[in-house]
Structures are given as structure tokens and as C-alpha cells.
Amino acid sequence: xxxxxxxxxxxxxxxxxxxxxxxxxxxxxxxxxxxxxxxxxxxxxxxxxxxxxxxxxxxxxxxxxxxxxxxxxxxxxxxxxxxxxxxxxxxxxxxxxxxxxxxxxxxxxxxxxxxxxxxxxxxxxxxxxxxxxxxxx
Numbered sequence: 001x002x003x004x005x006x007x008x009x010x011x012x013x014x015x016x017x018x019x020x021x022x023x024x025x026x027x028x029x030x031x032x033x034x035x036x037x038x039x040x041x042x043x044x045x046x047x048x049x050x051x052x053x054x055x056x057x058x059x060x061x062x063x064x065x066x067x068x069x070x071x072x073x074x075x076x077x078x079x080x081x082x083x084x085x086x087x088x089x090x091x092x093x094x095x096x097x098x099x100x101x102x103x104x105x106x107x108x109x110x111x112x113x114x115x116x117x118x119x120x121x122x123x124x125x126x127x128x129x130x131x132x133x134x135x136x137x
Contacts, residue, residue, distance in 0.1 A: 007053040007102035025126045026052045026104035034069025037125025046132040053102035057081050057128060070107060070122045074115040084109060097121055
């Protein structure tokens with residue numbers, strides 16, 4: 001059973017909060033064109049959060065260059081922030097990933113990752129934001 005999102009907004013509230021491009025991805029499960037995402041080549045230290053609700057999803061040490069055209073991660077932060085469900089759209093069976101806090105579509109996860117997890121979380125840049133690690137201590 002899928003968890004009930006803790007961040008629940010009306011469709012109008014989501015449209016007011018998100019740009020049209022982010023709304024299409026997070027709320028309608030669209031996909032940005034391969035290679036177009038602003039976070040694809042970010043390699044700084046920090047945390048990737050949900051662009052819909054701000055929930056931390058991935059850490060920079062989980063990111064790798066998969067060559068697929070979207071930011072890729074080998075695992076999520078813990079087991080809670082990223083959920084999975086079967087996706088039978090586009091004539092194929094895939095595993096969709098979503099933010100469990102708000103239900104926002106993030107991308108898909110595949111079992112072809114190069115690290116010990118064997119996973120490749122393929123994430124739309126528009127579904128996440130990057131918070132660089134602060135230099136101040």
C-alpha cells in the first residue's frame with residue numbers, strides 16, 4: 001500500500017507553487033528531454049531535495065554519471081523519502097519513483113546501476129533542487 005502524502009495541496013495550489021514545466025513533471029509524470037536538465041552535470045557536495053515540497057531525497061555522494069541524459073543516483077537517503085510503483089505507460093513496464101512526502105513524480109529506477117546497489121535512479125532535474133553544502137561551519 002502506498003503511503004499517504006503528508007504534503008497535500010489542491011491542483012490549483014500545485015499550479016500556483018510550481019512552474020508549468022515542474023508541474024508537468026511532478027504532478028503529471030512528464031519527462032524532460034534527455035540532456036536538458038540543469039542538474040545533470042552538477043558535481044558539488046550537497047543534497048538534492050524534492051522541488052515540490054523540499055524533502056531531502058538524494059545526497060551528492062549517491063550521484064554518478066550514467067550517460068543516460070538525466071541525473072542518476074544509486075540510492076535514496078534512507079528508505080522513506082522515495083517510493084516506487086509500477087508504471088505501464090508508453091508500452092513498457094518500468095518502476096516509477098516518487099516523493100513519498102508529496103507524491104511528486106521524480107523519474108524511474110532501473111536495475112542496471114554500476115555500484116554495489118545495482119540501482120540507477122534516473123531523475124528529472126526539474127523534479128529536484130540542489131542545496132549545496134555550506135562552507136561555513
